[in-house]
Amino acid sequence: MDKPNCTLDQARAAKPRAIAALAAFPVVGIGITRVGEGYGLKVNLSEACESVPAEIDGVPLKSEVVGKIVKRS
Amino acid sequence: MKLRGDDSGKVFILSNNHVLAAENLGKAGDAIVQPGKYDHGIDPADVIAELSKQVKLKKTTPNKIDAAIALLKKSVKFDARGLKDFGGSLAGVGSDFVDEGTIVAKQGRSSGLTTGKVTAFELDNVVVQYDMGNLRFDDQIEIEGAGDSAFSEGGDSGSVIFEKKSRLAIGLLFAGGDSGGSNGKGLTYANPIRTVLDLLKIELV
Numbered sequence: 157m158d159k160p161n162c163t164l165d166q167a168r169a170a171k172p173r174a175i176a177a178l179a180a181f182p183v184v185g186i187g188i189t190r191v192g193e194g195y196g197l198k199v200n201l202s203e204a205c206e207s208v209p210a211e212i213d214g215v216p217l218k219s220e221v222v223g224k225i226v227k228r229s
Numbered sequence: 230m231k232l233r234g235d236d237s238g239k240v241f242i243l244s245n246n247h248v249l250a251a252e253n254l255g256k257a258g259d260a261i262v263q264p265g266k267y268d269h270g271i272d273p274a275d276v277i278a279e280l281s282k283q284v285k286l287k288k289t290t291p292n293k294i295d296a297a298i299a300l301l302k303k304s305v306k307f308d309a310r311g312l313k314d315f316g317g318s319l320a321g322v323g324s325d326f327v328d329e330g331t332i333v334a335k336q337g338r339s340s341g342l343t344t345g346k347v348t349a350f351e352l353d354n355v356v357v358q359y360d361m362g363n364l365r366f367d368d369q370i371e372i373e374g375a376g377d378s379a380f381s382e383g384g385d386s387g388s389v390i391f392e393k394k395s396r397l398a399i400g401l402l403f404a405g406g407d408s409g410g411s412n413g414k415g416l417t418y419a420n421p422i423r424t425v426l427d428l429l430k431i432e433l434v
Contacts, residue, residue: 175354187352190329198349222416223408226358227247228386
């Protein structure tokens, strides 16, 4: 059976916990995105790494390697 | 832009701190040239404004915006809301909440008119490389380009990002990268426009 979709409030509540849990990873951004019909967290990484969790407290987590972020001047 | 509640007729340019104030180095009254110095603009022939106010970029605590304003010279003609290649004019300022999937556009100095889609919002811990070091930003908006294009390139900083359908402003473009996004062309980052307007105490002309 599919897991129920998470609400925006659930995703917002999970964000600080995700930031703490992923402190050892090369994170360059954690925000909120759509997952299925609900919301989840998007984790941006500067480089590929293994063992990034797929969820935090039941909130789905999507990770993406975005490389380095620079000012657009 | 104008200062909130000010009917003196003073008009301001809005852009990034790193564009108008060189990452906190600028001082009030500094000349602003158009085209920019990178595009061979010179002082005094191309001076159009003077730096007025900057929100200082912080190294040790999270930033909310990268923004500054410059007072436009009275002799300079302008179209404050014109959307150039897109057509029409900016309709106003959008909602605080910008959902994933919102279709947006911008007119930039380097990549011109591009469209894209919001891929994430309320992004914290966004680490951006500046000349002054890596700076952290909280509560940011992330955008990917439509089709096979990047949403932004270097030189597009300071562009206003607006919702394509409503033409309401949603963000101030300030950063990006060359990796990521569903088309692999990289992602763009923007300060929420309402936060920018609130912290600088300005509003659309």
